[in-house]
Amino acid sequence: MGERFTAGQNAPLAIRTVRFTASAAVPLDVCAFVVDDRLRVASSDDVVFYNQPRTAGVRLEGEVIVVDVGAVRRGARVLCAVGCERPAAVSTSLSDAAGTSLATFHVEPAAGSETALLCWEIYRRNDVWKVRALGQGYTGGLVEMFTAHGVDVDDSAEISDSETVPAPAVGLPPLELLWRIFEDAARSAAACTSSLEFARLRLDDELSAAVADPARRTGLEAEQSRQRAQQRYDELVEVAETRYRNDSAVLAAELLTVDATLPPALASWTSPAWIRSSTPSDGVRVGEVAADHGPLRIPLCLPAPLLRPLWIEGEPAELGPVVSSLVVRLLAAQLGTLVHLVDPGRTLPELEALTAARFAGPPVHDRAQVPAKLRGLADAADLDALAQQVDGSTPTSPALVVLAGFPYGYDHDDLVQIVRITRAGGNGRISMVFAGDPPDDDDDPVVQILRGAAQHLPADEQLTDPWTGGRWAFTPDRLPAETEHLRGVLGGNSLQD
Structure with a gap:
């Protein structure tokens, strides 16, 4: 043998x-x-x-x-x-x-x-x-x-x-x-x-x-x-x-006990942490996984800030609650984070209403404004990276860049600027979220670069665990219908104000 x-x-x-x-x-x-x-x-x-x-x-x-x-x-x-x-x-x-x-x-x-x-x-x-x-x-x-x-x-x-x-x-x-x-x-x-x-x-x-x-x-x-x-x-x-x-x-x-002790970004939406806590977090919950044998559901979490761009796959019209959930959790994980939202299709209205207090500037809805916005973000990321190399200085506020309708709502030059942001922001200051279906046959080399650089989060699919290779059914986290209690953590007006 x-x-x-x-x-x-x-x-x-x-x-x-x-x-x-x-x-x-x-x-x-x-x-x-x-x-x-x-x-x-x-x-x-x-x-x-x-x-x-x-x-x-x-x-x-x-x-x-x-x-x-x-x-x-x-x-x-x-x-x-x-x-x-x-x-x-x-x-x-x-x-x-x-x-x-x-x-x-x-x-x-x-x-x-x-x-x-x-x-x-x-x-x-x-x-x-x-x-x-x-x-x-x-x-x-x-x-x-x-x-x-x-x-x-x-x-x-x-x-x-x-x-x-x-x-x-x-x-x-x-x-x-x-x-x-x-x-x-x-x-x-x-x-x-x-x-x-x-x-x-x-x-x-x-x-x-x-x-x-x-x-x-x-x-x-x-x-x-x-x-x-x-x-x-x-x-x-x-x-x-x-x-x-x-x-x-x-x-x-154990999960029930632990949930009451977690910071908001990792806790369930029903946790009191969303009302009483502004505790930063080393990670964010992105969904739950379940095995075939029983009803146990385990939170699936990622480090915060994101180590790689996170590409949330699915139809843009259906991704609103999933993208909004992730953004809210990332803002809760890093309390000083400012959001740059590019949403030409206006697919994230709930997110805008909930996180307006954390926007770095007005959301970009006009397709004609997308190139200037992305070029400005890329230039700023390059300058931050250069300053860090020269004297070790760190920008005061981390940034979260959310690109909805990706990649179909962006031309080749836009994608080049996104690559620049991805590479210059790799020091952990910039987290990036792409939302949209990746093309199956796109031969644009820039799309392929971004596809390889990103971590992909399917809307509903099977995942493999890294310890045993077991298959798990994945369900993405979604923003709850009632969101007023979240505003205290995000910087808006809470019910306790």
């Missing part, structure tokens, strides 16, 4: 003795379970760990689990696992008696709190021994894992201290805190997906085994085999989905 496995992947095992090892950035305890087809031990003697280093066919040698498949009782399978002092990624390996690597598997804990991980299954199918990568985790540590496989645990302290779930991170910057919650949700969803795939593959294997012998494909015994396989599948699915629901409930409660 020799390749790196992914969760659910299996392969034949051609040797008699297998050595299981694991490593991580934290202390580990390796262990093994000798289980039946329901993944349950017959007794506590079927567990191998530091307090019980041997059972038939499996032994602990230092920090290595050694499995002699020929000595494992007939009909049983072996689960190789680890317990961690705290949640950590674990690299595992199966090797032969001489230490030659046969397979590797990298396991990531989900939900930021799993301290026990099932890593490998060694099992027999149609008299052929095989190995399968697992990747299922337990937030309750070794105690939960032992209990799940039928081990009667009288005193958790006799097993390990690794089941302690870490307290939520405190003192983190708000943006980082929300990204950590998203990461926890991503890993939890990935673990659920992996467990469901494992259950499906096991069911396929067991149903295939039930019909492998032509003489036994029908009849009562065959039907009972299929029923047992379906029952085991249903049990695994229920365990996976229950664990995911529990993880989601914990994260939802």
Whole structure:
């Protein structure tokens, strides 16, 4: 074999003795379970760990689990696992008696709190021994894992201290805190997906085994085999989905608690921060993401000021609430920010009414005024960049440039000026927002430059998380219908004035 496995992947095992090892950035305890087809031990003697280093066919040698498949009782399978002092990624390996690597598997804990991980299954199918990568985790540590496989645990302290779930991170910057919650949700969803795939593959294997012998494909015994396989599948699915629901409930409660502490730019629109707070922020909420498994919705946030131009894609007439939401949040994140609005199609009337107190000048609606406005912004950005290079001076007010109807409402020379603003304003002073559908076949090289320089925010689409590659349904943030309570943060007249 020799390749790196992914969760659910299996392969034949051609040797008699297998050595299981694991490593991580934290202390580990390796262990093994000798289980039946329901993944349950017959007794506590079927567990191998530091307090019980041997059972038939499996032994602990230092920090290595050694499995002699020929000595494992007939009909049983072996689960190789680890317990961690705290949640950590674990690299595992199966090797032969001489230490030659046969397979590797990298396991990531989900939900930021799993301290026990099932890593490998060694099992027999149609008299052929095989190995399968697992990747299922337990937030309750070794105690939960032992209990799940039928081990009667009288005193958790006799097993390990690794089941302690870490307290939520405190003192983190708000943006980082929300990204950590998203990461926890991503890993939890990935673990659920992996467990469901494992259950499906096991069911396929067991149903295939039930019909492998032509003489036994029908009849009562065959039907009972299929029923047992379906029952085991249903049990695994229920365990996976229950664990995911529990993880989601914990994260939802954490989000509810955190929302009350966030600055306005990152908080929900119903948060009291929009009435009582003028706290700056290191980020802005741009929408929410949701996985396929349940109702949990996680805020998706970006740094403030914007590190790259943000291109909000969609029909101009439909983007008003989305663009307005982002602009309001960016103004709340940097309290001294002034807005430069270029909106030839007059697609953002709600935004103008709400943020008029923060305009650097009158919004540009006349198409004939667009070139002069953009050239003036580009010249000012160049001068600011030059002054910063010469004497390190910083402009007094950050700027937010909003370009609606982009790029169709702008000619080639306008786009060149926008490139100048983008490049000169890269020191964080200027945030840029483009709103409109990018062309599919525009061969203007300046459009292509801007398209590559911008971060794109689709109106409604699937996104991929950076930790597990999982797919998430994205819903952009939209300005609420009632906005009067937002004026206090934005500099207008609030209800409390």
